[in-house]
Amino acid sequence: MKGIRSRLIVYITIVLLLIVLLLEGVFIVAVHYYYLGSAMETLSSRAVTSATFFNKYLEGYSINERARYILENLSTEESSKVEVLSPAGDVIINSFGFASSEHIETPDVKDALISGKGTYQSITPLNGERIMAVSIPLRESGENIGVLRYSVSAEPLYDVIINIVLNAAWVGLLVILFGFVLSLIIAKRIVGPIQQLTSVAKEMATGNFDVRAEKRYDDEVGTLAVTLNYMSEEMVKSEKIKYDFISSVTHELRTPLTSIKGWGETLLVGDLSDKKETLQGLEVMTGETDRLIGLVEDLLDFSKFQAGEIKVSLQPYDLRGLLEDLLLQFRYRGQTKQIRLYADIPDQPLPVDGDFNRLKQVFVNLLDNAFKFTPAQGEVRLTADYNETLIIITVADNGEGIEADDLTKLGTKFFKGRSRQSGSGLGLAICKEIIELHGGRLRIESEFTKGTSVIVELPRYPVE
Template identity: 85%
Template structure:
């Protein structure tokens, strides 16, 4: 009973068995009432006809005289046992010509004496013969002077009924057997696709994402197969992105480490009295160290996001001050790279309820990306718009832009796109997480070779 197939077979067989038993019960009852009811109806009709005739045309005769007349005028084809009883229930005469002092006090006789008519069915199998009986009162001037009783053996009827029931039982057994075989076939057709999907899932669990499930029918199992295949495709994509990420991070780590090691060896074997060379080496080592620190911080932030351990320290402040500080910080970088940095920030406050350091991290990352992907003589614009319910900050550049195929995946963890610029591929994903934790939204608009705009929308803080 542990498998679905076994449970299906058992359940279907049980349901079929209950249905067959119910139908057999209804059929048995119908046959029983049909045969016995028809016999009782015929017997009643004949008894009532005879009693009516004798009551009408033998009026004035005593019960004994009526009994002899009834016996003499019985039809030779009469198959029923006919008895004429006294009011006390004693047999005055029967269709065999015998009298008996034995008293018959069956319910049909009592009913006939009290109400004029009674029926009786002795249907319980036992030592005595089962019978059907109808009793009609014989009357004289409205008073019962005896009983005319017709009775017939029910044994032949029961023999027919038993034969019919045996045949019905065989039919029921055949139906159950056929249903059992049908349930085995149905269970097999249902379970086999599930077993195939289970095998595919096990293969995927071992890391084999090339295996695919076969969709056999357009039903729930077929939908599950399609979903499983889709999951495998997404896992393949995810694995590829992770491998690319590992390769990228390895490269990003190796490059500054190689530079630091190279300059360290140069300074060790070189002439430390050469101040210019020493300062240049230290400057390079400091810059590469900063790159390593930034990469490590991205990895730490990502691990915190994955573990759900990153928390925000929210407090109300004016976002305009942060944006103006960043303008001063990046304008020097713009002058060294020959990139013009423009600002369009309103004079009125930009109130937000946020984590200052985390929001600074977001805009530093966005501006850093803009400078990274904008060539010399290019332009970068930082603008802010104060709305009724939100504040929109846009970092736009006229750099290389992003291809449409990469735009949908941008902001996905580990995704770097086709750019050869350095980076872990985590920065924008982390920025997106931080903005969403503030109740805002980050979206990217870009046109390849023409530039990119990153829009950050944050809820406006209402000063009480």
């Protein structure tokens, strides 16, 4: 029973079997009590009526005289065996007209003498047959002088009961058989979609994300099929983003390497006495080397990010000092690119519990992106604010902005966006991870062609 289908069939069959057995048991008991109870009630009514009559109208008669009178006045249609017994249980006369030496010791006789009425029903055959009997005392002046006993064979009733039980058993077997067939159908309808989903999942595990699961029913399995299809679509998108990312990084690595190699070959075959050309070549090679170092550092940080190994060493310090240093660093860059850099930093301290180097990496990346995507004559704003619980740093530009479709994906792994500007596309994902490790949040607001704002929220360190 390793499969769900086998277990379903077995469980449904067992439950159905138990229900049928319970109902059969209740039915058999009900039939038994109905037939035997009705027969006993009829027999008891007849015996009580007869005994009451004889006790009332045969006052002064001896037990033998009463016995003969009872025998002579029995109805020809009387099917019961009628016996008149002495108080000791000896048969004085029976409905066959013969005195008998038979001694009856069944409980109904004793109960009749004690309580005024006794009944008896033999479950097992007695002297070859099962009987039902009712005994009523015959009285004279309040004293028991004998017993009037009505008895009848219960064998015909048991034959009827057995016949009904056998028919009920056949019906029960048919119900169980029908239930078994029904369990096969139910198991197939339940397990079939699951097997199809399993097959689809195996195909996806081999890398075939074009396969789709069929939603057969609007239930949990159907929801699972929809979820599996959604996962497949997301995997396809993720794979595409990953391949685009690899292509982008490869291009970003190839460009500086090509420049370095080109200038290296130029310097090797050129005239090194031309100091201006040599310095120009070395400057280009140094700049491209810095680009390579930045890319490699991004890739190393991203690999740590993927493995969950980015660590931060937290200690309290004033974030305002870091921001002022960055202003000095990027102000010269703004002048060379003809981009205005504005700052709004409060005079009050901005205390945070953070990793200085990691936070510097974040804000350098954000400012670098702002300058990269802002055209000449544009502007970049660095503002800082605070409240009782948060330090809020905003880096805003009026550059090209981000399209709405890309905005929701920005900061996820492998996603670079549609900009043609150079870069690996890893920076924001790494920045987001670093800020979250500080217990903060990084969010992006942008309007296409109008600019972008990156808001960093860090917990404010309590200062006494």
